[in-house]
Amino acid sequence: MTRVAQCHCGQLKANCVGDPYPVVICHCELCQRRTGSFFHVAAWFEKHKVTIEGEAKQFTRTIGDAGLSFTFNFCPECGTSLWWPAPSDSGAVAGKIGIAGGCFAEADFPAPTVSIYEKHQHAWIPTPEGVPSFKKGIQS
Ligand SMILES: [Zn+2]
């Protein structure tokens, strides 16, 4: 099965084969600012299962306490940040590509498998039942 994630205007697309793993909810302040929402959801796919179409610009950020740099690819027309390769030292997701979960706009998209940076979680947002959760990154 192929799923397509796309930016707001539709010129930047990620065609993804199969199911993502992990699917990560992140409540950190950087993800809140990046998405303009109160948390983000990253769907991770093996690199070879993702084909990108369209033009992107890049923005690199370093996660403060984890020390990892992620380069986000966003649409120069509409600004949606769509995909980011995992840094090689990023443990569980190394070799994978993260795709903005909401950009699939599919109500039956696979549910989150982990929730991180809950120290920044807004009080009204529940953690899905049975999903492992962490105050910071996956190691903490
Ligand atoms: Zn766009």
Ligand SMILES: [Zn+2]
């Ligand atoms: Zn985050």
